[in-house]
Amino acid sequence: MSAQQISVAVLGAGGRMGSEAVKAVEAASDMQLVAALGRGDSLDQVVEAGATHIVDLTVPDSTEANVHFAVENGLHAVVGTTGWDAQRLQRLEQKLTEHAGVAVLIAPNFALGSVLASAFAAKAAQYFESAEIIELHHPNKVDAPSGTAVRTAELMAAARRELHVPPSPDATESQLDGARGAVVEDIHVHSVRLRGLVAHQEVLLGSAGEQLSIRHDSFDRASFMPGVLLGLRTAASRPGLTYGLDGYLDLGL
Amino acid sequence: MSAQQISVAVLGAGGRMGSEAVKAVEAASDMQLVAALGRGDSLDQVVEAGATHIVDLTVPDSTEANVHFAVENGLHAVVGTTGWDAQRLQRLEQKLTEHAGVAVLIAPNFALGSVLASAFAAKAAQYFESAEIIELHHPNKVDAPSGTAVRTAELMAAARRELHVPPSPDATESQLDGARGAVVEDIHVHSVRLRGLVAHQEVLLGSAGEQLSIRHDSFDRASFMPGVLLGLRTAASRPGLTYGLDGYLDLGL
Amino acid sequence: MSAQQISVAVLGAGGRMGSEAVKAVEAASDMQLVAALGRGDSLDQVVEAGATHIVDLTVPDSTEANVHFAVENGLHAVVGTTGWDAQRLQRLEQKLTEHAGVAVLIAPNFALGSVLASAFAAKAAQYFESAEIIELHHPNKVDAPSGTAVRTAELMAAARRELHVPPSPDATESQLDGARGAVVEDIHVHSVRLRGLVAHQEVLLGSAGEQLSIRHDSFDRASFMPGVLLGLRTAASRPGLTYGLDGYLDLGL
Amino acid sequence: MSAQQISVAVLGAGGRMGSEAVKAVEAASDMQLVAALGRGDSLDQVVEAGATHIVDLTVPDSTEANVHFAVENGLHAVVGTTGWDAQRLQRLEQKLTEHAGVAVLIAPNFALGSVLASAFAAKAAQYFESAEIIELHHPNKVDAPSGTAVRTAELMAAARRELHVPPSPDATESQLDGARGAVVEDIHVHSVRLRGLVAHQEVLLGSAGEQLSIRHDSFDRASFMPGVLLGLRTAASRPGLTYGLDGYLDLGL
CATH class of the missing domain: 3.30.360.10 (Dihydrodipicolinate Reductase; domain 2)
Structure with a gap:
């Protein structure tokens, strides 16, 4: 995966975690921030901007729709929003079977x-x-x-x-x-x-x-960003749903 | 106070703390061990041996008599044995008023x-x-x-x-x-x-x-010995009763 | 010293340390901030505002004049600015002999x-x-x-x-x-x-x-403020020049 | 592997590490010490005593012969002795190919x-x-x-x-x-x-x-014994040569 392929859209860019993510993506030499969406912005911007990945740091009410939209459009998703219960995870796994090659990482803790x-x-x-x-x-x-x-x-x-x-x-x-x-x-x-x-x-x-x-x-909150970046860098090589950042760390423990 | 004046008798030399004290005094270049008494040995040996200081690491039943004996004979005492309640301390202070210049340090903790x-x-x-x-x-x-x-x-x-x-x-x-x-x-x-x-x-x-x-x-238990040696080195300059090693440390806190 | 007597003027209020000091004084229940001076403001404001104490967090070029002004007006001074060499300290001590009861604390480190x-x-x-x-x-x-x-x-x-x-x-x-x-x-x-x-x-x-x-x-920098407040609370009881915050801590070490 | 199968012979039982190993094996409820050999004792005792495992804590000059003897007799070996260079390791691997199912663990550090x-x-x-x-x-x-x-x-x-x-x-x-x-x-x-x-x-x-x-x-040295016991408990399930205790720890790192 070459650097130019990591084109990132941050969803929830106005929040505390989201604004940190915007800064972290902008500072990463192998990524480019192509969109930063706040409350009320249309998801279509993500596709128009040419994103290959999204970072979802929104709210429990909107995260499921955001991630399904990403999967349907072939975008990998790195998700830090809470609210993913068993039913939501099941629906997402079902959706992912229809979009082979797309990766979603949902992590309760990005540190x-x-x-x-x-x-x-x-x-x-x-x-x-x-x-x-x-x-x-x-x-x-x-x-x-x-x-x-x-x-x-x-x-x-x-x-x-x-x-x-x-x-x-x-x-x-x-x-x-x-x-x-x-x-x-x-x-x-x-x-x-x-x-x-x-x-x-x-x-x-x-x-x-x-x-x-x-x-x-x-x-401080900055400590979550290396985990978000690792998620973005690793997602394309881990299609399907991964729950927990340790799934990307090859700990084998 | 020159080094040759610190002639030490260890009382309770057969116990765990006492045997450590014997070793510590022997290893100190400014002290000499002149007597090491165990259970049943006569206190007279302490005087005969020419001790200037005693270390009492015996048992609650005998520590008071040992210390009074030392004071009466003009010897400084460093005491790690427990059992010194208010009455015993009062009797000891009374005794010390009759022997100006003699020092007793009683310390519950020598670390x-x-x-x-x-x-x-x-x-x-x-x-x-x-x-x-x-x-x-x-x-x-x-x-x-x-x-x-x-x-x-x-x-x-x-x-x-x-x-x-x-x-x-x-x-x-x-x-x-x-x-x-x-x-x-x-x-x-x-x-x-x-x-x-x-x-x-x-x-x-x-x-x-x-x-x-x-x-x-x-x-390990060796950590108590520097405090015992400090007590022996300092006693002669602190006549009277001192309770607690901090009294010899000039902490001024 | 009752609480209403600590009326504080912060000099250098526009700097990083000074703005922290402004916040700290405002938050202290036993102090009131009566003036916050930045670059170019006249020292006369300090007296007009009824300050009893100043905090000097300015620059080496102006700190000496600020402190002399305070002393001459009978105000206690707590000083965190650098640049106080032996000559300056000597001139300040001379000045303080003419103003009995006034206190100056100069501290290179307020943590x-x-x-x-x-x-x-x-x-x-x-x-x-x-x-x-x-x-x-x-x-x-x-x-x-x-x-x-x-x-x-x-x-x-x-x-x-x-x-x-x-x-x-x-x-x-x-x-x-x-x-x-x-x-x-x-x-x-x-x-x-x-x-x-x-x-x-x-x-x-x-x-x-x-x-x-x-x-x-x-x-973070907030860690310096308890030392500044301690200085303000203690100064009135320590007339004359004190160098180093430890002089106010009764360490006796 | 049931507990009664771990019958241990300690070689080098007179040394500092060896004597600790003797104590550790004796204290382990799932092992029995069947032989403790010192300098000059015959290896035949190991077989006569019915050992299933040996622990080699001897000296570089004798460890290779000891281990080859164990392998030839179908005994698993846990080795803490130094001196295993590339040539010795190669000879041992060759020997092990002739004795399928036998395990040797050589570890420079058992902590x-x-x-x-x-x-x-x-x-x-x-x-x-x-x-x-x-x-x-x-x-x-x-x-x-x-x-x-x-x-x-x-x-x-x-x-x-x-x-x-x-x-x-x-x-x-x-x-x-x-x-x-x-x-x-x-x-x-x-x-x-x-x-x-x-x-x-x-x-x-x-x-x-x-x-x-x-x-x-x-x-203290006691910290090496849990590693030795882990080696003894795990060896039978890891036939062949393993170098380094981490090979038995399933770290997958």
């Missing part, structure tokens, strides 16, 4: 580092006796633990069950309420809230005489 | 790094909006949080009250049970238990745009 | 966390066998190590000399060029440059069986 | 966490703009950087070349000698030497707005 960290943590959790998670966020966050921490714990727990790894050892007999954190499928998860922080997560794995720590720090 | 870390954390906690503690230990520990973490939280909370620092901000509305840790006087404390670890503590302090972290790692 | 971290590192360096520094910055930085790292190393080295602490042990016989970092007065300093980072520094201190780490992370 | 960390670092290095390594060891180490750090850098550099990732950005114009560390194939490597530490390595990866850190801590 490459976060996706890698979760995949590594799940793999490594199979080989260590103990496993815990610390997640740290700004103090305006209303839920604890973070959704990413819960998903990471679930992935780690599933990987451990697969190899029949017993629960982490823990001799605690007396504790102040909450000291040992929340427990998500046998994995203890601790949530720190601290002014100055953004979104951070550390997975700690221990065995006799050693520790492995995998930490991801998100400092 | 220099841990003592410094707690003192720094308390000072810094006055200047940051958010403060939390993570302590990490081996999985055979039966209580959570660690005693050191509880004491550190109490010191930090007291320092914050002194300057009327409001509680750390926290918008948490929904949480899995325990996610936000234990709360010790408004300070959240998280306890990790992980095979491979020994005893570790990290204090996290945050304000808009910045974070300060103070971490102490204890890898 | 509270950074100032605390350096002070703690210097104190702790006296009690550990080994001491090294790792500083980490964004990859657009042109010098290595950072000025802060060099100053921290100098403070640590001076503190160690005071107690005759020998150099950190190091058995290295063969190394790839540069592996052991730069050496600043016997302290090894390592400079990491990494996209995504802003300004970070970690001081590592080690003795047998233990490690103490003191880390400061600056995520 | 699971270290092997995982290197593999993860190499994979992740393909997706980040910046990559550096910090390794930290006790101060008695004579070389810098560590062999593990050099190998990790080589793996990371090779992975980056494969995807044509440009060198990490670095605007440094002036530096104190050594500040930016050693450079191993475009990867900067920093070596810290600190009393109290054992063997530690941290890989830092950065892109706009995010950082991924992968850290491994080795606290």
Whole structure:
């Protein structure tokens, strides 16, 4: 796939993520931004502008129609909008069978580092006796633990069950309420809230005489853009529907 | 005070801490080990051997008699044995008034790094909006949080009250049970238990745009010896009773 | 000092630091912003507006005149502008002798966390066998190590000399060029440059069986404002010239 | 493969690693130690004792004969002894073709966490703009950087070349000698030497707005045993020669 083929239309260009995507595509030497659509703009502009790929960063109400339009016009789609439930995914897979060669990537999380960290943590959790998670966020966050921490714990727990790894050892007999954190499928998860922080997560794995720590720090929204660009660069070689950025990372984990 | 004046008798030399102290004193170029007493040995040996200082690492039942004996004989004492309640301390202070120039240091914790870390954390906690503690230990520990973490939280909370620092901000509305840790006087404390670890503590302090972290790692019992040696070297210049190694560290915090 | 007495004029309000200061003063419940001066505005406005304190975040060419004006009018000054050499400081001290009760704080660094971290590192360096520094910055930085790292190393080295602490042990016989970092007065300093980072520094201190780490992370310019506000709140109680924010922190180190 | 089939003979049982292996096999509920051979003991004991697997932790001079003996007798071998050059490996592969179903694992490093960390670092290095390594060891180490750090850098550099990732950005114009560390194939490597530490390595990866850190801590020799046990448990299902523990970890990276 040569560089001139990545002609990108950004949908939702007026939003916070969309405006970051516009900047990222403009800065990428192997891409050109051919259209940037906001609320109310006609999808026809995408085709008229000669786009080969779309990035959809709109809203749950319009993302399905946008992606179907792209597929029908033979354009690859990289989608960060939420709202893709099982029924929508099924309808999209059906649509894609009629358009061989077209690729759609739908990813709930475009932070490459976060996706890698979760995949590594799940793999490594199979080989260590103990496993815990610390997640740290700004103090305006209303839920604890973070959704990413819960998903990471679930992935780690599933990987451990697969190899029949017993629960982490823990001799605690007396504790102040909450000291040992929340427990998500046998994995203890601790949530720190601290002014100055953004979104951070550390997975700690221990065995006799050693520790492995995998930490991801998100400092700002710009961290999602390398994942979007990777999606655009990889899509043409992965026809059909891919759910989750890890599907493009060849992790083989 | 010249080096040849530090002639040390170790009491409790057969115990785990005592045997480390014997090794540490022998290895110090400015000290000589003149006696190493175990259970049942007569205290008279200490005087006969020409000790100028004793290190007491015995048991709660004998430490008071040992220290009074030292004071009466004009020897400085460095004490790591527990069991010194208010009454014992009062009796010792009374005894010391009769022996001007004699010094006794009683310290619940001889790990220099841990003592410094707690003192720094308390000072810094006055200047940051958010403060939390993570302590990490081996999985055979039966209580959570660690005693050191509880004491550190109490010191930090007291320092914050002194300057009327409001509680750390926290918008948490929904949480899995325990996610936000234990709360010790408004300070959240998280306890990790992980095979491979020994005893570790990290204090996290945050304000808009910045974070300060103070971490102490204890890898083995040898870490208590520099504090014992510092006590021996400093005692002669601090007559009277000092409680806590920080009293010898000139922290001025 | 009651809250209504802190009436602040910000000089250099059009600059990057100055505009942050304007926001910070406006947000502080115990202060009021009475004037915000840019380039070319007359200093008389400061007096007319009823300021009790000024914040000078201007340029080296005008800061001296601004501060003398403040002192002559009985206003306390908090100064972040550079360019205060020995002669200027001497002239200012002379001027202050004629205006008893007026306070001036000149600080090269208003990041509270950074100032605390350096002070703690210097104190702790006296009690550990080994001491090294790792500083980490964004990859657009042109010098290595950072000025802060060099100053921290100098403070640590001076503190160690005071107690005759020998150099950190190091058995290295063969190394790839540069592996052991730069050496600043016997302290090894390592400079990491990494996209995504802003300004970070970690001081590592080690003795047998233990490690103490003191880390400061600056995520953005907002981190300087708590130091400016602390300066404004404290100035009235510290008449005369104070150089360095640590002079207001009661560190006693 | 049922538990009773793992009957292990440890060769080199008198050495430091060998004696750890004896303890580890004895403690494993799915293995039994049937023989522990020291210098001069006859290999025939291995067969007489009914071993199904051997662990070779001897010396370069005897490891090849030991392994050939095992293969000829249909025993799987897990080998931690050094000295396996290209010629020896070739002779062993030849021998294995004559004994279908027999497995030999030769691993220069049995620390699971270290092997995982290197593999993860190499994979992740393909997706980040910046990559550096910090390794930290006790101060008695004579070389810098560590062999593990050099190998990790080589793996990371090779992975980056494969995807044509440009060198990490670095605007440094002036530096104190050594500040930016050693450079191993475009990867900067920093070596810290600190009393109290054992063997530690941290890989830092950065892109706009995010950082991924992968850290491994080795606290003592016990950390090699989980890798040895994994080798014993996995060997029967991987006939032929495998070089490097990662070959048994299904990393697919």
